[in-house]
Amino acid sequence: YGSSGRPLQYRFGLEPGSKNDAMIRNYIEKHLRPPYSQNKLLIPRNLLQNRQSYTFVASITNFLDETSLDSTTVYAHEDSVPLVTIEGPKTIVVQTTQSFRMRGNAQMPSCLSSVDTALEFTWELISTSPESILSNSFILDPVTRNTRSLFVKAESLLPGVNYTFQLTAAMSYNTTFFASALTVVSCKFGGLLATINGGNRAISVFDTISMDATNSIDFDGSQASSSFGLQFQWSCKTTSGGVCFEDFEGIIPSANGILTIPPGRLVVGTYVFTVTISKEPGPRRSTAFSTLYVLPNNQSHVSIDSLVALKINSKDRIVLNGKIETGCTSVWIQTEGDNVLQYPGLLSTPLNMTSIAFLPNTLYP
Known part of the structure; x- marks a missing residue:
């Protein structure tokens, strides 16, 4: 707790191996006295032999009897060196x-x-x-x-x-x-960031479902020394926690980076897909979620690209990239948080473009 709390106890020592380590150790022991509040110890230069290395050890103990150790090596030289x-x-x-x-x-x-x-x-x-x-x-x-x-x-x-x-x-x-x-x-080794392309979305019961996590990131980049690639584990639950469908073919457990489910397997409802990526050593893990709304009618395919970063700096320009079918029009709306979309001066793009860009300091933690 240092100077702002209860006093610490300081002890010093010397690792064995130097020619005159017994003499120096005796000197240290004579100058250490209870309650061990002395946080500095001066070693006379004449105790150190030239061209010899000395490794001194210091320990600090608090009132909970927790101890931390550190050491430093001193090389004695006969010349004036820095x-x-x-x-x-x-x-x-x-x-x-x-x-x-x-x-x-x-x-x-x-x-x-x-x-x-x-x-x-x-x-x-x-x-x-x-x-x-x-x-x-x-x-x-x-x-x-x-x-x-x-x-x-x-x-x-x-x-x-x-x-x-x-x-x-x-x-x-x-x-x-x-x-x-x-x-x-x-x-x-750096962390992993799991992402599912498109995020939450709505589709028709007649559509093929494609959940793509291949843009997940290993922050070690191309220099990762591990020979193992990313491993993907998918799951799907209803909002009540039940199974999405009877997966007799093992579609979900056998999926790798992309999970593909044929049309008609999911009935109208809301489903939560989860992917967990892992990689050795560790293994390191990261998980991403995507909510899928299955509707009875044909739907225009709309999605938003995942942000490929663990954290977003509010002082940076932030861009969200959307994807829509050719020939469709789009408009951005906001569902949570302070409504920044009502202030066009905070944006560098109009709301009817597929991408939207926020000026620095628009979004706050």
Whole structure:
């Protein structure tokens, strides 16, 4: 709960493996005293041997006895080199569709004069896990790779792979004096978005029913490393929860991306179709619904394309695309929410077009 609540307990330690780790550990133990409210610990420089790495560990415990651990590695150098850090957590979690920046900082030794403090920065990809030809083909951004802030463009990392990056800061007057910091970028598999083309609609009992979910989206895009494609599972219920029809032929369970039901199978009524898409690893899942109104007479086929996005930004121009039969006229109406269609100034298209476009900041969350 930090400074705004009950006090935290801080403890420090050193991982074994350094030549003089026992001496440093004794120093740490002498300076840690109950109630462990000291949140900083100064390690004297003379305890650190040159050209040795030391991994220090810190733990924080709250009044519920919940503990969080973190560690940092210090490399002791006999020369005056900068202290290099990379902002943020040690492991940065992203999705392959994200672009992002990693920013580093360098703190200069106080003993250096101002004319000696110029630095040269270099980013490198040190390793990938699991290692593969594709993951090792990552190319550092040529514009920012020699700055303190590295830009990583979308679709350049593979999902399911951890990338270890290193930032090195070298003294310009002598590049053999340098220091480095590491960070791990974990690229996670993106989500799925199930869609059914056309959304809710009305048809005649004489029409063939076609439910098409092939425009569903895997947000990992073409770089998804999984060899498995999307899996589709369809179901159909009446509004009272009953079965839509006696499916002796197994039409619904055998359907893949497109569910096709011959004319006459559904009687007049209202039906709710559901499709659940899934994909490994996970599996990841997403579900979409479409309400179908079956009417006794022939109907003009009208549908609205699904929005291919998990979220819509109200500050963006929003477009809805409709589809109608050739020779038919159309008009848009609104069934829920504040009636924005009564204000033509909020639209960039007339209401009698098959598509309708809303100006930015017209629709609100």
